[in-house]
Amino acid sequence: MRVHVADHPLITHKLTVLRDRETPSPTFRALTNELMTLLAYEATRSVRVVEKQISTPVTETTGVAIAEPRPLVVPILRAGLGMLDGLMQLLPTAEVGFLGMARNEETLQPYTYAERLPDDLSDRQCFVLDPMLATGGSLAAAIQFLFDRGAVDVTAICILGAPEGIAKVEREVEGHDVTLVLGALDERLDEQGYIVPGLGDAGDRLYGTV
Ligand code: URA
Numbered sequence: 201m202r203v204h205v206a207d208h209p210l211i212t213h214k215l216t217v218l219r220d221r222e223t224p225s226p227t228f229r230a231l232t233n234e235l236m237t238l239l240a241y242e243a244t245r246s247v248r249v250v251e252k253q254i255s256t257p258v259t260e261t262t263g264v265a266i267a268e269p270r271p272l273v274v275p276i277l278r279a280g281l282g283m284l285d286g287l288m289q290l291l292p293t294a295e296v297g298f299l300g301m302a303r304n305e306e307t308l309q310p311y312t313y314a315e316r317l318p319d320d321l322s323d324r325q326c327f328v329l330d331p332m333l334a335t336g337g338s339l340a341a342a343i344q345f346l347f348d349r350g351a352v353d354v355t356a357i358c359i360l361g362a363p364e365g366i367a368k369v370e371r372e373v374e375g376h377d378v379t380l381v382l383g384a385l386d387e388r389l390d391e392q393g394y395i396v397p398g399l400g401d402a403g404d405r406l407y408g409t410v
Contacts, residue, residue: 201374203366203382204242204379204381205361205384206239206242206381206382208238211238211384212384215235215383219397219399223405232283236285237289237290239383240286240287240290240291243327243379244291247266247325248271249264249265249267250267266293270293270294270295271291271326272296272321272326273291273326273327274299274317274326274328275299275330276299276328277314278300279332279406280328281406282331282402282406283330284329287327291327294327297316297318299315299328299345300315301342308337309337310337310341312345317346317349320349320350322350324350325353326346326354327354327357328342328343329357330356330358331360332398332402333358333360333361333382333395334365336365337368339356339365339369340371343356343369343376344372344373347373347376354378355380356380357381358382358383359384359399360384360395360399361382362387362388363385386398
């Protein structure tokens with residue numbers, strides 16, 4: 201697995217405002233959008249393209265176009281939805297599928313409670329959106345789900361990640377073509393599984409349920 205941690209003062213600045221407990225939901229949502237556009241720029245570096253001949257007003261030339269099948273963007277419900285618009289601004293022709301993942305509180309294993317994806321993902325490049333890579337259980341399960349459907353490579357975009365989550369995803373997806381793009385790599389998880397220093401519960405902060 202390739203791990204790319206963003207290193208840009210604008211991203212760190214926006215993340216600082218996002219982390220601040222005083223930042224209200226409307227600002228949090230707007231900043232998540234802006235951050236996603238910046239992270240998407242990094243995450244789409246290896247988006248597949250094909251050569252395309254065009255005519256400019258002056259001459260013939262060769263450019264590129266996004267290859268078919270189009271990339272598939274998969275926000276993990278609920279908090280991943282807050283990242284969707286920012287990515288789609290950069291990749292407007294991508295297709296969007298949805299995955300709802302939750303944890304069985306008895307077995308502690310992640311399970312899929314909602315799914316709206318093409319049945320066959322053969323040859324698809326997929327971009328998974330999940331803001332907080334904490335224990336890594338649901339992200340690893342979501343990535344595995346996409347490979348089981350035939351995806352060729354998966355890029356996961358997370359706003360924050362903890363070392364524990366990265367290690368878990370790395371173990372679970374070994375042998376697959378996976379790239380992880382993070383806005384920042386934080387210190388650790390606390391006893392409740394929150395990322396430290398983190399930003400709290402991303403879904404609550406996005407949708408105002410604090
Ligand atoms: N999910 C969140 O929303 N926040 C965390 O810190 C960890 C998991």
